[in-house]
Every structure is written in C-alpha cells, then in structure tokens.
Amino acid sequence: MVLNKNDNNCRGNKKSFNAYLAIALLLVTMMFSGCFCGPKKKMPHYTADGKLKIIFWHSMAGKLGEILNSMVDEFNKNNKDNIFVKTEFIGEYATLNQKIAAAVFAEIPPHIAQVFETWTLKLKNEEAIVALDKYMDSAEVGIDKNDIVPALLRNVTIDGKVYSMPFNKSIPALYYNKRLFAAAGLDPEKPPVTWDEFIEYGKKLTMLERKGFLFNDYINFTEYESQNGAGSFPPHGSKYTVIWGNAFISDPWSFENYIFQNGGRILDETGKKAMINSPEALEAADYMVNKLKKHRFALRTSGREHQNEFVAERVAMIEGTIVSKVFMQSKLRFPFGMANIPYNKINTSVLSGTNVAIFAYFDEEEILAAWKFIKWFTDTEQTARWGIETTYMPVRKSAYETEAVKQAVIKDPNMKVALTMLENIDFEPLVAPWFECRAILGVATEALVLSNKSPKEILDAAAAEMNEVLAAEE
C-alpha cells in the first residue's frame, strides 16, 4: 500500500514537472526570439579595404541584372567617397515586396531597394523610408530637379515631397512581325497607329498556314469557321496552323492603357471613387473584348505566353513592355518592328517599372552614401547608358539630347520608342489600397473576356467594390 502510494506521488510530481519544463522551454524560446527581434542600433558595415558598404536589393533578372552589376562595378571602382555598393538579387517584384515587408518589420532593411509607387506610399506612412528633397536640393550633392522627366517626377512625389527616384521605368510598345506584314500585303514600315487601324491590320494578319505556305487570309479563316462551327479553329496538329493577328493578356495593365487612351480615368481626383465604369472605360473594354469576341483576330494568353507565340511566328502583333526587347531580340529569326501602342483619343500609355528608395534606420553617413550612388546612377550620362542598354526610359531630360542616345536610335530604329521623351504618360493611382483595387480590376478584366454578363454590369459591380475598399481606408 505504502509503496503504491509513493509510486503515485512520484507520477504526479513527474506530470507537473513536465508541465513546468514545457513552460520553461517556452519562456526560453520567447526570450531567444526576443533577443533577435528587439530594436537595435545598426552599425555601418565596411568592406575589408575600408569602404562603406551599401546594400541594394533589386529584381533585375538575367541580362538586366548583368547590365546593372557592370554599372555598379564601375561606380565602386571610380567613386572617390569610399563607397562600395553591393547588389543583391531578390527575385521577382512580388518576392522583393514580401522581403521588404518582412525586413522593415524586423528593422533590418537594406539601404536601397527598388519599390513600386504603392509600396512607397505604404513605406512612407510607416516612416520606413526617407524623403529625398533634402539631398536633392543640397548645394554639395544636389541635382537639378527640373531636368527629371516631368511625368516621372510627378510619379514619385507624395504630398509635395520626393520619396523615391525613378529607376527603371518602362512603357508598353507594339511589337510586330515585318515578314508577316509583307505576307499579308501590309507595309512593314507602317505599323497601326489607331485602334481602328489595329483592328483592320489584325484581321488581315490572321492567316492559315499549311506546310510553310501562308495562303489563306482572314476571309478564308472565317469560312473555315462557317464550315466547322462558330468559334472553332483548326486544332493544333491538323493540316492547318492558325497565325493570329494579335495575342493579348486580359490583365489590368492592358485595360488601364486602353482607358487612358480613350480619355478615361481609373479613379477620380479625390482618389475615393472608381471611374472604371465611365463611358470612356466601357468603350475601352469593348475594344479589348472585341479583338477576341467580335473581330476574332486575337489569341488570349497569360504570363509571357504571348511573347513565346510571337517568337514562334504564330502571332503577328503583340503589346508588351519596351524591356521585353532585351529578352526577345536574340530569339527573333525575322525582322521585327517596334512602335507605340495604337491609341484612340489620346496618344498615351501607362508607366510601369520601379523607383528606388532609401530606408530609414541608418546613420546620416550611410543615407548620404546611398544617395550619392542614386545620384550617380540617374545622372545624364548613366541614365542614357542604362536606357540604351536595357531599353528602360532615361529619367533625365538632358539624356535624350546626348549624342549616345541619338546614335543608338540611328543604329537601331526600334529603340526610338524607348528613347523618345513622351508628351503623355499616365500612371496607376497613388492610393494606399491600390493593390486591393487592382485585384478587383483584374478579376473584372478577366470577366470581361470570359463571362456572359455585359461589360457595364461587370464594371459597375467592380467599381462598387473598389469604392467600398477606398472608403474603408482611413
């Protein structure tokens, strides 16, 4: 009896001991993680040869990354301020965004990172990035603000202050296959300029191919449909191959371009009301959808598929960012042309690409060093070089006047799209909940193409949902 009782006691002790141990371990772990997460003063880092190390997070993949790194190497070699910029490739933009969010939360951001305008707005609201006006206007390290392309400067200005510098900015371009233009009886040097011309060209360029011969035109293609049922196309692997006039993505970006080109807006001036169901936007939606549904000369694709189809000569015209040239041109086995994308009322397009921002949490010395690098990278000579090598838009007015840029356009006329300063550039609204709104717009854009509802119905619903999101943001 006594022994048994002791045993029981022993077991009871053990049970509570286990509980204590678990709690103790939990506390120890919490303490550990507390040590790692707590606010700390960051010390500047130096390279082995005593240079101040500046970390730069970017998303420039492949060829673009190589060009960036070679320019940074040059800066590291030649700058007299003992600055060493270390670039770190983070992955695509979405990954970079996540990593910045996590780094800012843990208070260990890089000195410089590429950021989209909406992130800039969020980071500014969290006081995670520094305003650059102080440096831009300073006598020693300042720059001439008036020399920055006006639209780009507007794009980085929030409440009258500049929080980032335009870095790799791009606009869309029309890529077209000159060989197919000639085969369809079109002048290869005269790409379509307006929406109407684009539709006309698209129909002519939609052809059937058999054994390498392009012998059918759009009329015969519609005949095929009348024999085989509307909406049918010769299946892959049959005796015919379709060559499409156009391949497009039904994404917000395309739709936004068309809205702006038609004189519409996405949000009103207050940024609290969606305008995507305005008459201008509805017309833009019709233009996009009718390529596919009414005129039937377009192939709907996703991701970079349209580029692949263009490279494979299965599609005659595509709209894509000017930077795609860098990735595509080595694969193109036919003469191709580039032009501004066709417009309706206003010759404009949507600006994409990122800016660079400098993060807070650093000593003045480091922030100044980071700024010196950005200043160097965006000066007339460097931004012209960056533009010529990558096809991103040079950010300085004076860069467009340089001999290097003029020579580049003479050497390759397709560079004209990127290296001509634009009168009109529009950009996505600068409001904090834009990502939510863009997601809503994305679903609506897909619905325009896929669902049987009328564009008005779809866009009214999307506008209402966007208004709700915009109203909820304090």
Added chain:
Amino acid sequence: MSKKSFFQKYEWSAYAYLFPALIIILTFHVLPIFYAMVISVHSGGMTDYFKNFVGLSNFGYVLTNKHFWYSMWNTVYYVLGTVPVQIFLSLFIAILLNQKIKGLETYRVIYFLPVITSVNAISIVWKYIYQKYGVLNSFIGFLTGMPGPDWLMDTTWAMPAIIIMSIWKGLGYNVIIFLAGLQNVPPSLYDAAKIDGAGRWKTFWNVTWPMISPTTFFVMIMSTISSFQVFAQVYMMTGGGPQESTTVVIYYLYQLAYVEHKMGRASALAFILFLIIFAITYLQKKFTAKRVHYS
C-alpha cells in the same frame, strides 16, 4: 526504499534527446501559433502589427467576405477532387507494384519521382503542357480532331487542371505508404484464404482491405489536411485566376498578408482554416475509426 538523488529521479537523458526537436517545434510551430493568435485581434501596418486592438472584428471581416467563401468553395472542390481519386489510384498502383514483376524498382522510382521534384518546377512544366497550343491539346487534337480546352485560362477547366496535376504529383507518396501497408499483411492470411477457395476479389475485400485499413486511414487524414493547404501549384500556375476560380484559402491568405499587408485579417483567416481542418479531421476520425483494424 533508498532516496534517489535529484538527477537520478528523472530521465534527464530523455529530455536532453528531446531538446533539439523541442526547440525547433516550439520556435517554428508553437510560438508562431500564439503569435498569430495575438496578431489576429489587432490591426496595423507593415512595421507594426499591433497598432490597434480590434477584438474579433478581423474574424468578422473574413467570415462576411465573399472572397473568403469563394476561396472556401474552391478549396472544398480541390479536396473532393484530389483526395478520393488519389486514395483509390494509389492503392491500385500499390497493389500492382506489390507483385513479383520484372523491373519493379524502376516502376517504383518512376512513381516516386514527381514527389521529390520541386512543385515549382513541376508547375512550370505543366503550365506549358496545359497551354492552348501545348502538348496536351496537341494530343487531344490528334486523337479526336477537336480542339482541347484552354485549360488554365478557362474558369471551368482551371481547377480540374490543377487537380489532375496535383494527383499526379502526390500519387507516388501514397503509393509508397500503401506498399508498406500491403507488405505488412501476413502471407499466412493469403494462404488461408487460398485454402478456403477465395478468389482475387474476395481475398482483397476480406483480407487486404481490413488489414491495410490503418494505412488507408492515415493516407486519408494526411492528404485531406495537406489538400486543404494547397498553395504552390495555384501560385505558380494560375495566380488564383481566372476570375478567382482557383483562389484557394491559403492563396487568399497569402494575398491578405503579403499583397494587402493586412496581417490581422490574414491571421484570423489562418485560425478559421485551422478550426475547419481540425473539425473535419475530428469527424473523419469519429466516423471511420471503428472500421479501422489495428492488428
């Protein structure tokens, strides 16, 4: 009874062995759960998740949001599409692989290869397969003379496309588990069945099926849980589209957390999903446990 010293009294070495695993489990599993619980009742920004205490309003937001219910429906569709098919297909293949045939190892490797390949790499390859002019549609066109669907860009076909790929990808893992289960069935039972004159089907139904029921149970529970958490395929192949037809719960959670930076709402959603998975696992256990025979 001699009095034991403090160190003799407890199995210290046992705790020492457990310590490394405990640290990892506590840091990466237990602690984040509590952390998420605290985040889920707050709202805040990118740098401060705990700016305002908002009580249960994040839960209210998620539960009244139509996007949540879309994503829930899509997830249920995915689970019902993958789990039953995968169980039967993998059991069937395991039975085939449990025989004495030539090149058995090669077959087993072939079925297990997709499991060890990165889901991201597989997704990219399957994205090409599913293209309008991709391999699959060429094949369909060749066989039937009809054009195949535009798999990943069609609201009707996008989810089935992801389900088909996921079944193919996960099959090998379950095949291996079933193979282990099948090989644990004592041969004497088969001999006895043979003597009693049982045919193939009767042997399977009366010997194999009850004997591997713990394995089937395990596979069912595990694949249900992991199917509810499907993410990578969706992220890589469709990005939740077209028109949200493949936006599963975890994808929606990802959007809340990393696109909209609403950590509170995302944590609330994580808890709701946890409760749902917990409830379903409990029900599965309750209704099937009596049919499971542990020998």
